[in-house]
Amino acid sequence: MLTxxxxxxxxxxxxxxxxxxxxxxxxxxxxxxxxxxxxIELIIVDDNSCIKNRNAVKSVVSSFANDRDIIYLGDGINRGGAGARNLGLDIAKGEYVTFLDDDDFFSENKIEKQVQHIEKNNLDVSVCDMNFSQNGKFLDVSNCYARVNSLKDFIINGNCYTPMILARKDVLKTVNGFTKTPRFQDHLLMLKILAKEYKVGHIKEKLFTHSNHNGMRITYSSGSAIGFKKKFDEESKYLKLLNSGELQQYQFSKNLVEMKILRSTRSFLDLAKLTSKSFCNIRSFNQFYAYVKCLIRNVFFPNRHF
Incomplete structure (x- = not known):
C-alpha cells in the first residue's frame, strides 16, 4: 500500500x-x-500460465520492492482479461477501484481527479477520456472520448475503455464484475452499471494513455465473433428502450459488423444476403458512407485490421 x-x-x-x-x-x-x-492499493494479476513469463513478471514487481508494497497474484492459471480483473476485485480492499492494462499508463493526477469527481458530484462511477497512442504517435480519434450518457445512448453510441473507469467497489461487486468474453468486457461492464441506474459521470479530461497495438480496428477472429455475439445478446435485453429510428440505426451498425465477421469466416452466401439487406436499409449519407467503406474493405482488404 502506498504511504x-x-x-x-x-x-x-x-x-x-x-x-x-x-x-x-x-x-x-x-x-x-x-x-x-x-x-492506493496496487494489485498485479499475473495471467500467464508459462513459468518463464511469470518469472519475468515477478522480476518486474520485485524491482519495486524497496519503494512500495505491491500485491502479486499469480497461480499459473490463464483466466483471460475478465477473469484476471475479477480475481483482483475479489481481494480488493479499496472503497474505490480502477483498472490499468499492462501496456498503458496513468497521468499523475488520474486517481485524484476521479475521486474528487465522484465525491463532489455524489457519483457511483467516474469515467474519463484518454490519450490514444498508435505506433508511437498520438491520435485524436473518437475512441479517445468516453460516451456514457445513458443506457439507451450507450447501446447505440457507447464508448468506454476499462481504465477510463473509477468506481465504488460495491457497484462493481453488485453487477458481478466483468463478463467472461474474449472482447467487449469494458462495454458489457458499463452496460450492466447503466442498467442498474447507478449514477455515472463523465470527466472530460484525458487522464491516461492507451497504447494500441492492433491498428484502429480489430481483426475479426473467432474470439472477436464470440465477443460480438455476447455484446449483441446483452444489448438485446434493452432494445425496447429504442424508438424505431434508433432501432434502425442499431440494426444497421450490427449488420456491418456481421458482414465483416462473415467475410472473415468465408461464409460468402450469407455475406451476399446480408450485404444486399444492409444496402436496402440505408437511411442516411453517413450510413451509406459506412456501408461503402465496409464493402470496400471486405472485398479488397479482407485481412486488414478494422
Whole structure:
C-alpha cells in the first residue's frame, strides 16, 4: 500500500492484469506509484500460465520492492482479461477501484481527479477520456472520448475503455464484475452499471494513455465473433428502450459488423444476403458512407485490421 497519505483519504485499489507483456509492465506500475493521490492499493494479476513469463513478471514487481508494497497474484492459471480483473476485485480492499492494462499508463493526477469527481458530484462511477497512442504517435480519434450518457445512448453510441473507469467497489461487486468474453468486457461492464441506474459521470479530461497495438480496428477472429455475439445478446435485453429510428440505426451498425465477421469466416452466401439487406436499409449519407467503406474493405482488404 502506498504511504504518506492523509487519514481521511479513502483507499483506492488499482488492478493491473498482465499477460505476455512484462517488458511494458514497469511503465504501468511507475505511473501508479507516481500518483498525486497516495492512498492506493496496487494489485498485479499475473495471467500467464508459462513459468518463464511469470518469472519475468515477478522480476518486474520485485524491482519495486524497496519503494512500495505491491500485491502479486499469480497461480499459473490463464483466466483471460475478465477473469484476471475479477480475481483482483475479489481481494480488493479499496472503497474505490480502477483498472490499468499492462501496456498503458496513468497521468499523475488520474486517481485524484476521479475521486474528487465522484465525491463532489455524489457519483457511483467516474469515467474519463484518454490519450490514444498508435505506433508511437498520438491520435485524436473518437475512441479517445468516453460516451456514457445513458443506457439507451450507450447501446447505440457507447464508448468506454476499462481504465477510463473509477468506481465504488460495491457497484462493481453488485453487477458481478466483468463478463467472461474474449472482447467487449469494458462495454458489457458499463452496460450492466447503466442498467442498474447507478449514477455515472463523465470527466472530460484525458487522464491516461492507451497504447494500441492492433491498428484502429480489430481483426475479426473467432474470439472477436464470440465477443460480438455476447455484446449483441446483452444489448438485446434493452432494445425496447429504442424508438424505431434508433432501432434502425442499431440494426444497421450490427449488420456491418456481421458482414465483416462473415467475410472473415468465408461464409460468402450469407455475406451476399446480408450485404444486399444492409444496402436496402440505408437511411442516411453517413450510413451509406459506412456501408461503402465496409464493402470496400471486405472485398479488397479482407485481412486488414478494422
Amino acid at each position: 504518506s497519505m492523509k487519514p481521511d483519504k479513502k483507499l483506492v485499489t488499482v488492478i493491473v492484469p498482465t499477460y505476455g507483456r512484462s517488458n511494458e509492465l514497469s511503465n504501468a506500475i511507475q505511473s501508479v506509484l507516481k500518483q498525486t493521490y497516495r492512498n
